[in-house]
Amino acid sequence: MPSALPAGDPVPEDGSLPESALAGLGERPFGFYVHVPFCTVRCGYCDFNTYTADELGPGASRASYADTAIAEVRRARRVLGDVDVPVSTVFFGGGTPTLLDPADLSNIVRAIDHEFGLAPGAEVTTESNPDSVDLVALEALRAGGFNRLSFGMQSALPHVLAVLDRTHDPLRVPQVVDWARQAGFEQVSLDLIYGTPGESLEDWATSVDTALASNPDHVSAYSLIVEEGTALARRVKRGELPMPDEDDLADKYVLVDERLNQAGLEWYEVSNWAKGLPDDTTSRCRHNLLYWTGGDWWGVGPGAHSHVGGVRWWNVKHPAAYADRIGADRSPAHAREVLDEDSRRIERVLLELRLRDGLPTDTLDAHGLAAVPDLVGRGLLTEHGDRLVPTRTGRLLADAIVRDLLP
Numbered sequence: 001m002p003s004a005l006p007a008g009d010p011v012p013e014d015g016s017l018p019e020s021a022l023a024g025l026g027e028r029p030f031g032f033y034v035h036v037p038f039c040t041v042r043c044g045y046c047d048f049n050t051y052t053a054d055e056l057g058p059g060a061s062r063a064s065y066a067d068t069a070i071a072e073v074r075r076a077r078r079v080l081g082d083v084d085v086p087v088s089t090v091f092f093g094g095g096t097p098t099l100l101d102p103a104d105l106s107n108i109v110r111a112i113d114h115e116f117g118l119a120p121g122a123e124v125t126t127e128s129n130p131d132s133v134d135l136v137a138l139e140a141l142r143a144g145g146f147n148r149l150s151f152g153m154q155s156a157l158p159h160v161l162a163v164l165d166r167t168h169d170p171l172r173v174p175q176v177v178d179w180a181r182q183a184g185f186e187q188v189s190l191d192l193i194y195g196t197p198g199e200s201l202e203d204w205a206t207s208v209d210t211a212l213a214s215n216p217d218h219v220s221a222y223s224l225i226v227e228e229g230t231a232l233a234r235r236v237k238r239g240e241l242p243m244p245d246e247d248d249l250a251d252k253y254v255l256v257d258e259r260l261n262q263a264g265l266e267w268y269e270v271s272n273w274a275k276g277l278p279d280d281t282t283s284r285c286r287h288n289l290l291y292w293t294g295g296d297w298w299g300v301g302p303g304a305h306s307h308v309g310g311v312r313w314w315n316v317k318h319p320a321a322y323a324d325r326i327g328a329d330r331s332p333a334h335a336r337e338v339l340d341e342d343s344r345r346i347e348r349v350l351l352e353l354r355l356r357d358g359l360p361t362d363t364l365d366a367h368g369l370a371a372v373p374d375l376v377g378r379g380l381l382t383e384h385g386d387r388l389v390p391t392r393t394g395r396l397l398a399d400a401i402v403r404d405l406l407p
Helices: 062-080 102-115 135-143 158-164 172-183 201-213 231-237 246-262 286-292 319-327 341-352 366-377 392-396 398-405
Strands: 030-036 087-094 118-128 148-154 187-194 218-223 265-269 272-275 296-300 305-308 311-315 333-338 381-384 387-390
Touching (some): 030 286, 062 102, 087 286, 102 118, 118 187, 118 286, 135 172, 148 158, 148 172, 172 201, 187 201, 187 246, 201 218, 218 246, 246 392, 265 286, 286 296, 286 341, 341 398, 366 381, 366 398
Parallel strands (some): 030 296, 087 118, 118 148
Antiparallel strands (some): 218 272, 296 305, 311 333
């Protein structure tokens, strides 16, 4: 697979960071993202850095992956030095992390705790496909330190799942949620995708209602994006499937927002809803909030991205190349970039404008501040003290709002 990673700047062999990045380390929220790049089958819409057994090739294996990931955790400790950096969140994504044995996943969590220390009440999440776990596996994950699960439901309709090349039985979803509760998980999230070719508004309503029937604590709902280079994009290009329609996507967003609100789940990010808001924030995904609010995180695994103190870097993409770098005690980073203050400010506008907590007005320059009255007058933003929060219509037009606010 050719790498789609950006070029960036060279990274020192030992992965060392500039002093400016280490300043204030431990004072900002810090998390770990662990990328597990294995899948049983490749979904037609997916452009993530994942590999089936046939695609993996020599030099990498599931069996040795946990040890390789743990070696990078230890490397992170050396690079970041002796400063106390309690880990507030750990998130395993992929791929399908639960294709690894629960003991392997738990060993990685233990290594993070041993090297850095998990903060009291740390959020430890793994993504999972519904057909990749059973009650025994979920009990082992809970005993191994995981306290949050995110299941890739996507749809409740077999014909929609078939277009996405998803292979799980939709009837499996309520079963795995029930098993998760039995295993002691208090935080369970369901991921949904809307806008799949052939999915009617009624189909989407069925998926949303089916998800709610499982009583999740959190729901993520993302519009389907046809990514270049995917099997889905090739089918669209050949005329076998239509491109998602923008008006249809907007209708489906409004539907999911209304139905989740009625069920007691409120939005806190454009594509994410949680129970208990605004007063009780425990069901929000704290790890993703760390991304959206400019925290620090170390990304473990091939292709994983990291950010510490304004320095962003990304690892080599292929699992074999990643394993080779780790085995040779070299940094697995492919390249990096050092963000200047204006770049970091622009990123804040891009990300924090998507949040219910809103964007502080002092993040905007004169151009942005001048655009605010018009955006408020058009019903796209509301002012809450010194913060700007998008309305529902504003959430649908978030990219356009950003274009107005940035020169």
